[in-house]
Amino acid sequence: SYELTQPPSVSVSPGQTARITCSGDALPKQYAYWYQQKPGQAPVLVIYKDSERPSGIPERFSGSSSGTTVTLTISGVQAEDEADYYCQSADSSGTYEVFGGGTKLTVL
Amino acid sequence: EVQLVESGGGLVQPGGSLRLSCAASGFTFSSYWMSWVRQAPGKGLEWVANIKQDGSEKYYVDSVKGRFTISRDNAKNSLYLQMNSLRAEDTAVYYCARRITIGAFDIWGQGTMVTVSS
DSSP states (O other): OOOOBOOSEEEEOTTSOEEEEEEOTTTTTSOOEEEEEOTTSOOEEEEBTTTBOOTTSOTTEEEEEETTEEEEEESSOOGGGOEEEEEEEEOTTSOSEEEOOOEEEEEO | OOEEEEEOOEEEOTTOOEEEEEEEESSOGGGSEEEEEEEOTTSOEEEEEEEOTTSSOEEEOGGGTTTEEEEEEGGGTEEEEEEOSOOGGGOEEEEEEEEOTTSOEEEEOOOEEEEEOO
């Protein structure tokens, strides 16, 4: 079955830039999406179509894509950004959805 | 306000059945694919199933095929997940989510907890 691979954890100091990667063989063909999930809450979509930001999401959140890897970048990280982040995409057929294992972002 | 509200979770014995419901409001329910996503305690998100606007196409993760059935009633603005032959590994918070055309889940419910245990 298709898998997306994320690092388990990323740590940054406030004001620094956090980068979270997500790798998958079908990413050159399928869009990627990113979600933020805080404890006890439902996920929130923060990036769609690799690099688009939904309304209401701060400009410090951005996304990029290169080959089989997509990256979520959070510039000027704030304490409130501490959360789990998940990438999501589809297999090469576009039929089945898949989530990455999630990355815990810690703001030191 | 766009909203999804799940219900129907609870404690069930292994091999048992449960039916989850999701009530949608604030948007034209019949215009969207809908999905179920689950999250086991302390674990990551796992996509479970998708259903097309008119119910004519349904897709499932391999681990639930033949046991779970996704359905919808557009007249009632409701999404369902019938879960049969439940296993301990199905224990999770189950989220209902709206799937937009490009494939992202843009609206999520608050989730309903399903516990499979004897």
